[in-house]
Amino acid sequence: MIVTRGLTKRYGSVLAVDGVDLNVREGDRYGFLGPNGSGKTTLVRMLLGLVYATSGEIEVLGSRMPRRAAEVLPQIGAMVEGPAAYPHLSGRRNLSxxxxxxxxxxxxxxxxxxxxxxxxxxxxxxxRRPVKAYSLGMRQRLGLAAALLRKPRLLILDEPTNGLDPKGIREIRDLLIALNDNGTTVFLSSHLLSEVEQLCTRVGIVDRGRLVLEEELATIRGRTGLVLVQSPDAADVVPMLNGQLVTRDGENLLIRHGDPAALNAMLVEAGLRVASITEQRRTLEQVVLKVTGAGSDRVDAS
Incomplete structure (x- = not known):
């Protein structure tokens, strides 16, 4: 659905996008992540033909961009850098x-x-209120409605849940999953890592203009070798762990163990109560911080 080869964009001496090879497959729910200033929005704008690449190639829906934009763009729903609208007109009039x-x-x-x-x-x-009277969340919903008008094969969204409350975020997440289940490929950039974690199936992470990771979300959120056990019999569990206990907080035990099912069976067989047992996996936040070097736009006084 989206393929880039050596995609590069320079603004004078600034290298905003640096040789990116992106591969978004049909049916993906693809999360595009990276620190502020990492080149995300510039790359998205190049995909839509809003900014021309300095070098490299772009294919969207199997066609070269921006050369074939006239036939490609009607099949795409997009919302980039916030929803655009005539503020003095109503939402329906804007969509019309x-x-x-x-x-x-x-x-x-x-x-x-x-x-x-x-x-x-x-x-x-x-x-019939004008859009200028809408809340930020309502304007965001209107921008998403505009992206859906022509039942697109591909959705390209920049921060689609910005300004929404938790209920609204969940509603949009459910909507995007339903659209994806019905055949729409979803490509979105977001700062909300927890939301990407719940929504997306694949992720691409950029840092300083370079694509530093592209992988299935389930793969990068691999096992840590740790299991969290909650047990009313925590004091009796500890002697059975042969030094595998990492930490204990009351009834909660963090245990170094590679097989949660086997650990649970051992404890139950010993007559010990297990309220819950959870395999610990890496969070998306941990992965992003690791591959981007924990970059930040913070500026401190010296």
């Missing part, structure tokens, strides 16, 4: 103008498609 301005928008089905998109993003009850 957007649909009419692009290729492939059928006037006959426009009203039905607008209503369907508004229902999908939770804005079916909006009135």
């Amino acid at each position: 103008l957007l649909d009419a301005s692009g290729p492939g928008g059928s006037r006959r089905t426009r009203r039905a498609r607008i209503e369907e998109a508004l229902v999908q993003v939770g804005l079916s009850g909006i009135d």
Whole structure:
């Protein structure tokens, strides 16, 4: 769905994107991650033909970009750097103008498609208020509705849950998963690592313009060799661990063990109660910090 080869973008002496080879496959829910200033938004804008590459190649939906943009873009729903809208017009009027301005928008089905998109993003009850009166979360939902107007094969989204409350974030996550289940490939950049962890199946991580990791999320969140056990009989469990105990906090025991099922069977067979047993895996945050060198845009006084 998206392939780049040696994709590079320079702004004078600044190398914003440095030789990126990206591979987003059909059916992916792909999370694009990296510190502020790492080149994420620049790369997304190049995918959509909004910024021209200094060098390298881009293929989207099997066609070269930006050369074939006219045939590719109608198949893409996108929201980049926040939703765009005419602030003095209503949400519905904005969507109608957007649909009419692009290729492939059928006037006959426009009203039905607008209503369907508004229902999908939770804005079916909006009135005639101008967009300038909307909350940030409502504007974000409207931007996502605009991306869904033409039932795209590919969604490219930049921070799609920005400004939403926890319930709204969950609703958008469920919507993106449902769209993906119905055949839409999702590519999104986000700073919300916990959200990417719950939504995405693959991730790409950039740092200082370079793609430093691209992998299945389940693979990079590998085993740590640690198991968390909660047991009312914690004091009796400890002597059975042969030095494998890492830490204890009341009933909670962190144990170095490679097989949670075997550990659970041993404790139950010994007549000890196990309230819960959980295999510990690396978090996405741990992975990102490791491969990006914990980069930050913080500036401290010397």
